Amino acid sequence: MNDFVIADPEKCIGCRTCEVACVLAHQEAPDLAALTKENFNARLSVVKTARVTAPVQCRQCEDAPCAKACVRGALVQGEVSVQIHEESCIGCKACMMACPYGAIEIRGNKKAGNLHVIKCDLCSSKDAGPACIKVCPTNALKQVKSEEFSRKINNKRRHAAGFVQG
Amino acid sequence: MGNKVKTICPYCASGCEILLTVEHGEIISAEPGQGRNNQGELCLKGYYGWDFLKNNKRLTARVTKPMIRRSRDAELEEVSWDEAISFAAGRLQEIKKEYGSDAIMCTGAARGPGNEANYVMQKFARAAVGTNNVDHCARVCHGSSVSGLELALGNGAMSNSIPEIEDTKCVFIFGYNPAVTHPIVARRILKAKDKGAKIITADPRFSEQAKISDLWLPLKNGTNMALVNALAYVLLTENLYKKDYVEKYTEGFAEYKKIVMDYSPETVEKLVGVPAKDIYAAARMYAAAESATILWGMGVTQFGQAVDVVEGLASLALLTGNLGRPNVGVGPVRGQNNVQGSCDMGALPNVFPGYQSVEDETLRKKFEKAWGVKLPKKRGICLTEVPHMAREGKIKAYYIFGEDPVQSDPDANGIREALAAMDLVIVQDIFMNKTALHADVIFPATSWGEHEGVYSAADRGFQKFNKAVEPKGDVKPDWEIIALMSTAMGYPMKYKNTEEIWDELRALCPLYAGASYKKLDELGCVQWPCVDEEDQGTPYLYEGNKFTRPSGKGLLFAAPYRQPKEMPDDDYPLVLSTVREVGHYSVRTMTGNCNALRILSDEPGYIQMNSADLAAAGIKDQELLWVASRRGKVIARALETDRANKGTVYMTYHWWIGACNDLTIEHLDPISKTPELKYCSVKVESIEDQEWAEHYVVTEYSALKKKMGC
Numbered sequence: 001m002n003d004f005v006i007a008d009p010e011k012c013i014g015c016r017t018c019e020v021a022c023v024l025a026h027q028e029a030p031d032l033a034a035l036t037k038e039n040f041n042a043r044l045s046v047v048k049t050a051r052v053t054a055p056v057q058c059r060q061c062e063d064a065p066c067a068k069a070c071v072r073g074a075l076v077q078g079e080v081s082v083q084i085h086e087e088s089c090i091g092c093k094a095c096m097m098a099c100p101y102g103a104i105e106i107r108g109n110k111k112a113g114n115l116h117v118i119k120c121d122l123c124s125s126k127d128a129g130p131a132c133i134k135v136c137p138t139n140a141l142k143q144v145k146s147e148e149f150s151r152k153i154n155n156k157r158r159h160a161a162g163f164v165q166g
Numbered sequence: 167m168g169n170k171v172k173t174i175c176p177y178c179a180s181g182c183e184i185l186l187t188v189e190h191g192e193i194i195s196a197e198p199g200q201g202r203n204n205q206g207e208l209c210l211k212g213y214y215g216w217d218f219l220k221n222n223k224r225l226t227a228r229v230t231k232p233m234i235r236r237s238r239d240a241e242l243e244e245v246s247w248d249e250a251i252s253f254a255a256g257r258l259q260e261i262k263k264e265y266g267s268d269a270i271m272c273t274g275a276a277r278g279p280g281n282e283a284n285y286v287m288q289k290f291a292r293a294a295v296g297t298n299n300v301d302h303c304a305r306v307c308h309g310s311s312v313s314g315l316e317l318a319l320g321n322g323a324m325s326n327s328i329p330e331i332e333d334t335k336c337v338f339i340f341g342y343n344p345a346v347t348h349p350i351v352a353r354r355i356l357k358a359k360d361k362g363a364k365i366i367t368a369d370p371r372f373s374e375q376a377k378i379s380d381l382w383l384p385l386k387n388g389t390n391m392a393l394v395n396a397l398a399y400v401l402l403t404e405n406l407y408k409k410d411y412v413e414k415y416t417e418g419f420a421e422y423k424k425i426v427m428d429y430s431p432e433t434v435e436k437l438v439g440v441p442a443k444d445i446y447a448a449a450r451m452y453a454a455a456e457s458a459t460i461l462w463g464m465g466v467t468q469f470g471q472a473v474d475v476v477e478g479l480a481s482l483a484l485l486t487g488n489l490g491r492p493n494v495g496v497g498p499v500r501g502q503n504n505v506q507g508s509c510d511m512g513a514l515p516n517v518f519p520g521y522q523s524v525e526d527e528t529l530r531k532k533f534e535k536a537w538g539v540k541l542p543k544k545r546g547i548c549l550t551e552v553p554h555m556a557r558e559g560k561i562k563a564y565y566i567f568g569e570d571p572v573q574s575d576p577d578a579n580g581i582r583e584a585l586a587a588m589d590l591v592i593v594q595d596i597f598m599n600k601t602a603l604h605a606d607v608i609f610p611a612t613s614w615g616e617h618e619g620v621y622s623a624a625d626r627g628f629q630k631f632n633k634a635v636e637p638k639g640d641v642k643p644d645w646e647i648i649a650l651m652s653t654a655m656g657y658p659m660k661y662k663n664t665e666e667i668w669d670e671l672r673a674l675c676p677l678y679a680g681a682s683y684k685k686l687d688e689l690g691c692v693q694w695p696c697v698d699e700e701d702q703g704t705p706y707l708y709e710g711n712k713f714t715r716p717s718g719k720g721l722l723f724a725a726p727y728r729q730p731k732e733m734p735d736d737d738y739p740l741v742l743s744t745v746r747e748v749g750h751y752s753v754r755t756m757t758g759n760c761n762a763l764r765i766l767s768d769e770p771g772y773i774q775m776n777s778a779d780l781a782a783a784g785i786k787d788q789e790l791l792w793v794a795s796r797r798g799k800v801i802a803r804a805l806e807t808d809r810a811n812k813g814t815v816y817m818t819y820h821w822w823i824g825a826c827n828d829l830t831i832e833h834l835d836p837i838s839k840t841p842e843l844k845y846c847s848v849k850v851e852s853i854e855d856q857e858w859a860e861h862y863v864v865t866e867y868s869a870l871k872k873k874m875g876c
Contacts, residue, residue, distance in 0.1 A: 013345035013352050013374045015748045017210035020762045030195065032217045032761045040765045050808040053374060137207040138353045 001146035002060035003080040005044070005120060005130050009054035011140035016046050018055055018132035018141060025123050025131035041107055043120045044132055055132070055141065058082065058103040058120040066095035066104050066119070074117065075104075080146070081124060084117045091115050171634040172199055174621050176278050176614035177211040177751050179500040180204065180328065180350040181623025181691070184212055186615070186634045193219060193615065193634055202691045203328045203623060209349035210749055210766075211757065218597075218759035219615050219635065225758030225822075226597045227875030229610035230639025242608065247640070247650070254607040255654030257590045258295070261563045267296035267542065271552050271561050274302035274513020275568025275644065276505035277752070278596065279611070280619025280631065282667040283644035284504075284511035285519055286659065287567055290648050291546075293537045294657035298515050298524050298546030299561075302508045303569055304500075305549040306576075306841055310467035311498030312509060313838040314476025318484070318721045319707075320714030322521070323506060325483075325495035326459065326706040327625045327693065332357035333493040336455030338448075339367045340479060341390065341465015341844075345374035346748045348499055348624075351461075364455060366448050368393060369465060370743075371774075371816065372809040381448050386439035387741050387814050388730040388845045391471055393438050393445065394478035395429035395724055400449035401485050402426060407453070411487035415711040415719055422481065422722035429727075437727075458488045461497040468744075468843040472835045474725035484720040490708040500624040502752060507622035510678070510694070511671070515546030520675025536674055539657065548839040550575065553832060556584035563590040567644065568611075572600035573753040574819060576830040576841040577797050594647060597755040598874040600822065610641040617643045619664045620686065626704070627691040628681050730845040731833040734813070738795060738847035740779065741814040742829055747772075750820040757820070770863050771821030772805040773850070776812045780804055785852045790859035792851040793817070798828030801853075801863060815848065823866050 019042035024030040026043070044057035060081045067075040067082055074088040075095055095104050095117070108114035122143065123130045133141045168189035175182040183201025186193050193216050198208040221228040232250030233242040245253070261269060272291040274284045284302075291300035304312065312322030319325070331337065331354040344352040352374065359365055359378055367375045368383040368390075376382040385393050401407045402423055412419055431442035438445075452458050460479050466472060480496050488494040500506045512519035522529040524545055534541050547555060553575070555561045564585070572581050578600075585591050585604035593605040596613040616637040620628050642650075645667060649659040661667050665683050672679050680696040681703070692703040713720045734741055749766045750757045757763045773793055775785075785791050787806035792799055793815070802817060802824035810816055817826035831846040853859045 010378055011356055013349055013356075013748075015209050015345070015349050016766055017208075017213060017349075020210055020214050020766070023762075032214060033220070033222065035761050035765055037765050040762075048807070048809075051372065051377065053377065135208070135213060137209050137349050138356050 001149065002062060002082070003122060003143055003145045004060040005057055005122065005132065005141060005143050007054045007140050009052050011138045012046070012054045013138055014046055014048055014053040015137065017135045017137060018044055019046060021131040021135040025126060041116055041118045043118055056101060056103060059101060060122070065098035065100065069094035069098035081122045082119070083124070084119060084121060086115070086117050089115060089117050168194060171632055173615070173634060174503070174629045174631040175208070175212045176503050176756070177215060178348045179503050179506055179624035180348050181503075181621065181627055181629055182208055182212050182350055183629070183690070184208065186216065188634050191635055202627065204350050207350060207353060211751060211763065214762040215751070215757055215760050216615065217761055218756045219613060221638070222759060222761065223876040224761065224764050225871065225874065225876070226599060226755055228596060228639065229598055229602070229608055230641060232610060232640070233608040235606045238606065242605070247642070250607060250609065251650045251654050254592050255651055257606070258563055259655060261589055262295065265562050268299060269560065269562040270295050270297055270565070271299045271547065271563070272565040273549065273567045273569050274300060274508040274511065276303050276502040276508045277568050278614035279568055279644040280504060280617070280621060280664070281507040281511050282619045282664040283648065284508045284513045285667055285671050286645040286648045286661070288512045288519065289537065290652045290659070292541050293539045294652040294655045296542055298542050298544065300513055300546060301515050301549040302513045303502065303549065303574060304505050304509050304514070305839060306574060306843070307464060307501050307505065308467050308498050309838040309840040310472035310835055311462070311476050314473040315480055315496065315498070317473070318477045318480035318723055319489070319496070321707055322509065323707070324497045324499065324625045325489055325708060326493065326497065327627070328354060328623070330493045330705065331355060331459055331461070331497075332361060334358055334363055334457045334459040336364045336366070336452055336458035338452055338458060338460045339365070339369070339375045340460060340462040341369060342461050342463030342499065343369070343373045343375065343745070344461070344499065346746050347463060347501060349748065351499055364451050366451060370811045370814060381444065381451060383440045383444055383448055384811065386437070387743055388469065389438045389727070390466060390469065390475045391478065391725060391727040392429060392434045393440065394475055394482065395426045395727065396431045396434045396438070396445050397449045397452070397482060398422070398426040398478065398485065398724060399429050400431065400446050401453055401482070404450070406450065407485035408487040411711070412485060412722070415713070416484050416722050417717060417719045418722040422724050425724040425726060452482065453486050457491070457493045458486065459493070459495055459497060461499055463499060464501070465844060467498070467840055469845060470731050470833050470835055470842045471725070471728045472840055473837040474723070477721070477723040478725070480720070481722045481724065484722055489720070490706070490711040492706055495706060504621045506624055506626065507620070510622050515548060518674070519671055520677045522675070533674065550832070550834055550839045550841055553577070553580050553584040556587050559587065562588055563592075564588055565592045565594070566601060567594045570599040570601045570753040570755065572604070573822065573825065573827065576827055576843055577832040578825060578827045579798055580832055594644065597759070599753060599755050603873060609647050610639060611644045611647060612637045612641050620668060623691070626693045628678070628686055628694065629691045630683065630686045731842055732831050732846045734847040738849050740848050740850065742793070742795065742826065742846050742848040743814055743816050743844045744819050744826050744830060745816045747818045747820065750818070752820070754820040754822065769821055769867050770801050770803060770824035771818060773802040773824070774805045774807050774810045774816040775850070776810045777806050777808055778812050779815070780806050783850050783852055785850065789856055790853055790863065792853060793829060793848050794851065795829035795831070795846055795848045797831065800824050800826070800828050801859065815850065822870055823863055
């Protein structure tokens, strides 16, 4: 099963520290001065509705609609996430249409040489793990790992078993 | 790997410890330190708010040379330090001779300069100029908290510490939005909730705190006093207060009771807009907790009736015995990194450093002896009294140190008129700003990151901040500039370094006597009072329920409700309340020059409006619109949000184009002289030609940047 990053909307205070950390983590070398409105491509977006605040990002679906929709194999299932092969992208936007979370976006264009697929990649090229999790001042973000998932499910089952026995 | 410099964040007063990585003399990144308050966390301003030091001129340019304007209609010109000091001191001397010392006003600076520079500034005003006319921007923010808490409890500061918040059993958040102003305090509230605390939020808007609250009281704007009185009514009538405590440690009960008995929840529910049952529930929840903390912000203090409300909140804590022990108390959480410090240093018109009254003969004699000069005994004027006194010709010179009143204070046009009416305006700052456009003298100072000293966090915590990089340009530390001015004015001041200033201060202030640099280095943070060498500081005040008032008792105080000054009417049907946004800070000279923060949000700034109000005005989300009050008119971008209550619009004072203080009103609390920035009436108008409007914003912004030297 894939890993994914998810936020606890109770803990998110909407400060967007995660968005900046995400953008810097995807630069070749972190450089605040190189950021522009055009290249500020955060792979998670803090959303505020009338009652909810939370960053939204890719769920790394097992049967990912984005990957299925991609006709060029630019999105493929990796070991623990849906991986991006940006060089294969033709900018057809089918992935954007297919994603039920609005968690993937194509930005820029091929002609200008800045065509990008903007989607959470779990900061897979970084040893330290997802940058957003590290900077969140309220620890609202976490990476759910498949092995932890099984452990948590097991714990819940044990708890539930206790209920049954009274 | 570069060198790591430990320092304190220059933004809000949470007092977060930051480690700056410095390579080849430039900061390249910031990471959190393990400070007492931040424990390895930072918000986005802490992480990404340091690149203004590179002078990238994204909003405004650093001032790097002293400048003077030889006559009021001349252009500013760059001059040597000698010439600038001699010009400014000479002009100030002339004004003093012609109009007297009290025609001169000085400010402290609640941001980067630090405590030592503020000490030197107030000494300059008192000893060199000969006036107590020294004040600073605490007046426009928590001035009401300082006055109200001094009256009720005897000390104007937070009673308890920021780390204690997470161990309280009830957090009552009143007119305060820490998710935006102090994310690191918001984090403590979340931890408190995790540990089982009840959360109550009183706020007209649905804030991030309302989101996690057990009870949200969406009161109507400007009805704080009525709500606080009604809460007291419930505590008294349902016998939820601690009779023993009230009897032993408080006074004024009879008079207090008489006033609050007119404010039953049923009586006020229509005025306040909160169902009576929720007011009952809030009072019961607060009283039931074994420990409870009240936190408030500008939603309490920036009203014409603010000091009364602060006293009312302190009285709720007194009634329930929530003072004088850990994890309880009253918390006016200060906004700017060193606004507590500027108060501590006596950059206030009524007190010397250490909250020692200028009107007290013995204390004044002590300072006269130490400073070797006769000192004025009449208290000075408040910052917010300057505009009208200048327009009346009573204030002739203004030495503005690290402030930008044209951007931060109410009724910007009134401030501009006041600056134009004066004979001399001196601005000492790191950046060009709107106020500097009216200056006759500009002194370029070193910034946070380029000098060292001590800041006071919101919870009375002294912490040392350090120099990370060498300043560029012909700039000097603030205290050095002021000492040069003082010397040129005939009162010589000379200090080797900040520690020498700090030691002079400690010798004069019993509250800080034991907080040496050495101790700050050892402990990281020392909360005053810290009275001697052994003392490790004071996490919470009023131990043993001894209040620092003459009687030693806390004062129970209530006042009848007064409505705001400018109520909405047919011409101006909406209420304007000024608020903050998380990625920007104060007048935005610092964060507006930080690249990531600028990208997250930029001019002309948003006006938050309820969908019904927007629909009624025929305006769509993200469209540009006009906002007008009786005092001005600005352009802003609509942000549709049903977190904003119907009938009230919210703007942040960071924006230079969508400048909400062009609209706000110069109406003051009668005691603290804090302006009613949370309430005036406005109207909004749609703009048909949005393309024109977008172009207008771009043009205005470019013109403004050009004026700022970009």
